[in-house]
Amino acid sequence: MKTYILIVLLSLLVSACSVNNIEANKQDIHVYILIGQSNMAGRAPVVAQQFNVIDDTLLLDAEGQWQLANNPLNRYSSIRKKMSMQKLGIGYAFAKTMQAQLATQQPSAKIGLVVNAKGGSSIVEWQPSEFFYQEVLRRAKQAQQTGTLKGILWHQGESDFEDADYLPKLVALVNNLRADLQHPTLPFVAGQIHDTPLINHQIAALPSHLACTGYVSSAELTAMDRWHFDNDSMLKLGAGYAETMLKIQQQK
DSSP states (O other): OHHHHHHHHHHHHHHTSBOTTOOOOGGGEEEEEEEESHHHHOOBOOOGGGGSOOTTEEEEOTTSOEEEOOSOTTTTOSSOOOGGGOOBOTHHHHHHHHHHHHHHHOTTOEEEEEEOOOTTOOGGGGSTTSHHHHHHHHHHHHHHTTSEEEEEEEEOOGGGTTOTTHHHHHHHHHHHHHHHTTOTTOOEEEEOOTTOHHHHHHHHTHHHHSTTEEEEOOTTOOBSSSSOBOHHHHHHHHHHHHHHHHHHHHHO
């Protein structure tokens, strides 16, 4: 336990090294918004090497400045639960996979993550009138001052696992975000939750209702408990988000 705490403290010191002196135009920072509940925030244990800085990846901090990105990525969320609960989430493998692809196409570019998730949140808390939604807009607009918005990642549904009308709420969320961010074809990827057909069938139906959207299957993933994916599955899920995002972007 003491070793884990020491590693977390060291990771915080690394991330405190501001990168705001980077001279780059807005096209050189590809911004992705990561929102949802606990699996997006990160609950899987982080192994030692996963605390290292992620190559060519930045993380938006609480003041709207870019920092070097390393786990836990939800540390700067304005709505998160206590810091000790923030661990390995979807953003880690997503960023590494996206950056590997980006390096072959635009070597000067970096991935910019805006992670603003909260465990236990319901989709009704992400409506335009709610604080969570307004915080997403605020932080996204901060990031857009120095970067270019490329997509949104959403992982949520555990709190709404009995909601047979989840899909209309998800469609509304995508439409609202696109309208408020003035980006009508902004790619949006949603991930399925653990072993919950009622919600997962609705998430899988999203692309048939909205263009430039996709979903990531959880069919072969394993969880530590009823809801939270383990380290290996979190890596697979994050990579799946990246692969789906890249497909949408290529189709556009």
